[in-house]
Amino acid sequence: xxxxxxxxxxxxxxxxPAGTRxxxxxxxxxxxxxxxxRGALLGLGVGAILLLVVAPMTLSGFGLDLLGxxxxxxxxxxxxxxxxxxxxxxxMGQGVxxxxxxxxxxxxxxxxxxxxxxxxxxxxxxxxxxxRLPELWxxxxxxxxxxxxxxxVPTGVAGLLGWAIFSRRVKGAYFAILSQAxxxxxxxxxxxxxxxxxxxxxxxxxxxLFGWDLSDSTNRTILFLVVxxxxxxxxxxxxxxxxxRFGELxxxxxxxxxxxxxxxxxxxxVKTVAYxxxxxxxxxxxxxxxxxxxxxxxxxxxVVPSIAFLIGVAIGGRATWLGPxxxxxxxxxxxxxxxxxxxxxxxxxxxxxxxxxxxxLPGGLASVTGFLRRRKTSETIEMEVTx
Amino acid sequence: MEIxxxxxxxxxxxxxxxxxxxxxxxxxxxxxxxxxMAHGEFIMAGAYTAFTVQQILGSAGWSLLASIPVAFLVxxxxxxxxxxxxxxxxxxxxxxxxxxxxxVSLILQQLARDIFGxxxxxxxxxxxxxGPVTIMGTPxxxxxxxxxxxxxxxxxxxxxxxxxxxxxxxxxxxxxxxDLAEASGISxxxxxxxxxxxxxxxxxxxxxxxxxxxxTSPTLGTTxxxxxxxxxxxxxxxxxRGAVIAAAGLGLLQVFFEFGTTASIAKVIVLxxxxxxxxxxxxxxxxxxxxxxx
Numbered sequence: 001x002x003x004x005x006x007x008x009x010x011x012x013x014x015x016x017p018a019g020t021r022x023x024x025x026x027x028x029x030x031x032x033x034x035x036x037x038r039g040a041l042l043g044l045g046v047g048a049i050l051l052l053v054v055a056p057m058t059l060s061g062f063g064l065d066l067l068g069x070x071x072x073x074x075x076x077x078x079x080x081x082x083x084x085x086x087x088x089x090x091x092m093g094q095g096v097x098x099x100x101x102x103x104x105x106x107x108x109x110x111x112x113x114x115x116x117x118x119x120x121x122x123x124x125x126x127x128x129x130x131x132r133l134p135e136l137w138x139x140x141x142x143x144x145x146x147x148x149x150x151x152x153v154p155t156g157v158a159g160l161l162g163w164a165i166f167s168r169r170v171k172g173a174y175f176a177i178l179s180q181a182x183x184x185x186x187x188x189x190x191x192x193x194x195x196x197x198x199x200x201x202x203x204x205x206x207x208x209l210f211g212w213d214l215s216d217s218t219n220r221t222i223l224f225l226v227v228x229x230x231x232x233x234x235x236x237x238x239x240x241x242x243x244x245r246f247g248e249l250x251x252x253x254x255x256x257x258x259x260x261x262x263x264x265x266x267x268x269x270v271k272t273v274a275y276x277x278x279x280x281x282x283x284x285x286x287x288x289x290x291x292x293x294x295x296x297x298x299x300x301x302x303v304v305p306s307i308a309f310l311i312g313v314a315i316g317g318r319a320t321w322l323g324p325x326x327x328x329x330x331x332x333x334x335x336x337x338x339x340x341x342x343x344x345x346x347x348x349x350x351x352x353x354x355x356x357x358x359x360x361l362p363g364g365l366a367s368v369t370g371f372l373r374r375r376k377t378s379e380t381i382e383m384e385v386t387x
Numbered sequence: 388m389e390i391x392x393x394x395x396x397x398x399x400x401x402x403x404x405x406x407x408x409x410x411x412x413x414x415x416x417x418x419x420x421x422x423x424m425a426h427g428e429f430i431m432a433g434a435y436t437a438f439t440v441q442q443i444l445g446s447a448g449w450s451l452l453a454s455i456p457v458a459f460l461v462x463x464x465x466x467x468x469x470x471x472x473x474x475x476x477x478x479x480x481x482x483x484x485x486x487x488x489x490x491v492s493l494i495l496q497q498l499a500r501d502i503f504g505x506x507x508x509x510x511x512x513x514x515x516x517x518g519p520v521t522i523m524g525t526p527x528x529x530x531x532x533x534x535x536x537x538x539x540x541x542x543x544x545x546x547x548x549x550x551x552x553x554x555x556x557x558x559x560x561x562x563x564x565x566d567l568a569e570a571s572g573i574s575x576x577x578x579x580x581x582x583x584x585x586x587x588x589x590x591x592x593x594x595x596x597x598x599x600x601x602x603t604s605p606t607l608g609t610t611x612x613x614x615x616x617x618x619x620x621x622x623x624x625x626x627x628r629g630a631v632i633a634a635a636g637l638g639l640l641q642v643f644f645e646f647g648t649t650a651s652i653a654k655v656i657v658l659x660x661x662x663x664x665x666x667x668x669x670x671x672x673x674x675x676x677x678x679x680x681x
Contacts (some may be wrong), residue, residue, distance in 0.1 A: 090482045164662055168669045175424050176485055180664060184613040185658045192651025258547045303613065308488055314486070347497040354490025358483050359473055 043322055044232060051228035055223050068224045068292040070332040075285030077235030077313045077328035078234050079278030084310070085318030086247065087274045088254030089171070094282045095177035095306030096186045097154040101283030102296040103190070103384055104153060106203040108146035109290065113207050124198045134196055143210050150287040151280065158279030160187050162272035169268070171257070180303060180351055187302035202297025209291045222232045227288050231325070239321055241277075250274055311350065314357050327364065390470065392525040394642055400443035400531040402638025403538035406631060407596055407620035408611045410542060411589030413630045415466075416619055418582045420481040421474050424488040427608025428495035429465055429587050433594020434603040435503055437510050448513035451595070455537075458591035458611040465495075466587020470580055470618050478579075492608065507604035516599060530599040537596055541589065546627050548585075558582050621661050623671025633670050639662075 055067055076094050083091045109124050111133075120127075121133050140146040140374070159374070165175055190197045197203070241247050252260045253267045260267050261380045290296050299305070316327020331353075339346040357364065413428045440454040442445065469491060477484050503631055515534050519526040549555035557578045560568040571573050597607065622629030637657060644653035665671075 036562060040504050088482075090485065092485075161662070164666060170665050170669050173416075173420070173481060173485065174620055174665070174669075176482060177422070177620050178658075178665075179615055181613050181658050181661070185655045188651045188654050192649055233424070303609065307486070344497055344501060347493055351490040351493035354493065355473065355487050358478060358486045358490070362480065362483060 040236075040321070044236060044239075047235070048228075048232055051232065052225060055228070056224065061217050061220060064221065064224050065292060066336065068227045069289065070329045071227050072285045073309065073332050074312075074325045074328040075231055075234060075288070076282040076309050077316075077324040078231070078238055079281035079285075080309055080313045081316075081318055081320070081324030082238055082241070082250075082281075083274050083278040084313065085320070085324065086242065086250045086254065087271060087272060089275065090173075090176040090310075091179050091275065091278060092176050092303075092310070093181075093183035093186075093306050094278065094309055095183045095301035095303075096179075097158060097279040097282035098286035098289070098309075099186060099296070099298075099301030099305075100157065101150045101191070101286030102155045102285075102290050102301070103197065103203070103289040104140055104146060104149045105290045106206070106296045108140045108143065109206045109209060110203055111137060111141050112209075112211075113205075116208065124201070124203075125195065128195045129311040147287075150283055154279045154283035155276045158276045159272060162206060163268065165199055166271040166275075170265055180306070183301070183303050183306040187298045190298045200298050202295055202299070203290075204295035205295055205296075206291065214291060214294075223291060227292060230284060230288065234284075235325065237324070242321060244326075246270070246273070246336040250309060300311075308350070311357070313364075314362075315353065315364050320364070323364050329369040389525050392523055393527065394646055395639070396522065396525070396527050396531070398639035398642035400527075400535060400638070401642055402635040403535045403595065404593075404600070405611075405614055405618050405638055406584050406634035407534070407538045407541060407593040408590070409615040409617075409622075409630055409634060410545060410627065411462075411586035411593070412615050413619045413622065414545075414558075414586040414589070415583055417596065417626065419474070419478060419579055420556055421478070422464075422481065422485040422616075423469070423474075423587075424485055424490070424612065425465075425469060425492040425495060426488075426587070426590050427612030428499075428606070429462045429590035430594040430611055431499060431603070431605065431608040432465055432495065432599065433462050433482045433591030434598045435499060435508075435594075435605055436461045436591060437595040437598045438503075438603055441510055447511045448515065450600075451513055454595050455592055457460075457527060458595045459588040460591070461586040461620060462591025462594070463588030466489060466590075467580060469587075470583040473644075474583070475576070490614075491644070496608070498607050503605070505605060507602040509602045511596035512599060528600075534596045537592075540630060541592060542627065545585075545589070549627065554578075554581055554585075617658070617661055621671055622672040626671070626673040629671055629673030637639045 010165045051071070056064065059067060076098050079097075080091060080094055083089050104139070114120070114122050121130060125133075140149055165171075165178060170178070191200045193199070206214060208214055212222075214220065214223075249260065249265060249270050253265075253270050260270075286296070286301075290299075312328030312331035313324040314327070315323075315331060316325065317323030335346060335350070338349060404435040408426075408430055411429075412423065415421055415423055415426075437451070437454040440457055441450040444450040444453060469488070473487055473491070474484055477487065512530060516530045518529055520529045520532055521527075521530075549558065557568070557573045558581075560571070560573055561575050561578050565575055568578075592609070593611075597603075597611070614637070618630055618633045621637065622631075622633035640657050640660060641653050644656045648656075
């Protein structure tokens, strides 16, 4: 009977296996209005009205850019919710995939601007004493190739790495540490290749995207609408995923990996696919981040920013459907507001958020209602202990 | 030949720094499954302790000797507070301790920035350690030899404690089976606290050592923590022997690849090697045999 991990908390004396008990609780934490198809449509509809109609009409150009930036970060959060909240894999290096998408896009845009100016190589390269375009850059010159690379490169990397890690049953803290080391190595790699990536300055000063002038305010509004639509699509996709057999399997793997294996499924495959989807979302977020924000540098993708993606997900409720997005947007908003006024206070506050939310409210704010209803929610996200 | 020796020494020296940073981590990770992201900031606290002690005492030599035990106590005290206030309540959620301690590390970093300022500070070297010494005809920095010796002493002392003292016996018992250890009258709670004290104290000592080879800044910990984690993962959790082998191996590999390429590429190659190595031995170099499924 008990294939459960030896470290299942001693509080759970119920004979029912942890998997069957947590599964309904997860959807319950999401709140009543996101459970059924009608609720999901309602959620998406409200989001669509707010983002596609209300925001462009009420916000200034600056405010719209800022919101667009938050939405790009929220795309990473959707992926983290999938892989961490539903899959139990603490991916601490999503900045890598965000960065891959962003840098591919930034390289393409820099090249396009260079061609428009009638130059053969970007200015920073000439300053570094390069006179020929590196082959790595030449590849992404064509817009179709660049977009394909944004999709294929990060998912490919995630697929290879994920399969290598998960098929050998490296999990829990080991996976977290490896993903974190990946983020550290990636940032070091980018800083260490100033000829290719402009080092720690990053790539910036873009003028156009696929031939559209980025300084034009109508174009910027359209860009924002595209970003919002992409995010809403991602939400629709994850909602469908969570309802599908794959979503159920993913939660089962999180709670009772061994049992899933004994049932004949391959947990490594399930985990790798989830990891690849999260990587794809992060990469798309990164690729859209570049035209919206106008700069990408190693400071946006290293260890600390990678982990910072997690806090919004945790606050919103990591296993819920809308929680990660709402939490991420809220944290980004609070970050911009507080950090500009009290920079040092914001860091303390961020640290406290990590401690308080993860330490004492692991289900996130989404679990507060359930917590009031029945004081058992702390078990909602109880994950299998790693050893 | 001279290049070989100097490269070999550079690798071992890097390995010894990594080991010093990782050995405390390995201890706490192994015993409690707690991944302490704030360990790097305990290292940073040790480094600032060395700086403060030197400001008070003045003499570079005496302050170095004095700051080693003081930094041990500072690091240990920080670890003890962390354990009692937070981690004790979260042992059944090891992955979440990672993020909680990350929050602690953010706060400690900002504290250091507010107290000592964002620019880095320097600790003066004692006369004896500032020059090179000659080993087998090759001049090597004396400070690095000192760190190597310090690391050997620390690891030897730690394994003595783990193998001979009652604290070590209790710790090993708790690592092997928490429930059985408790059943035979060991207070696992007190053992946890003590282990955390020792492990975090060692981070403080590592911080003092690191002031000898570089300047001290609030972000000092972040430069070492990821590599220290890799040492722990590659070495196998809770195994001092594994950590020693892994630290030496990673240090040598890093320096070896740096020689052929650049530091940044070497770092990526080393990470790939660690992932590839975990394909062969997912539990690290020295694995505890269990009948568990994982």
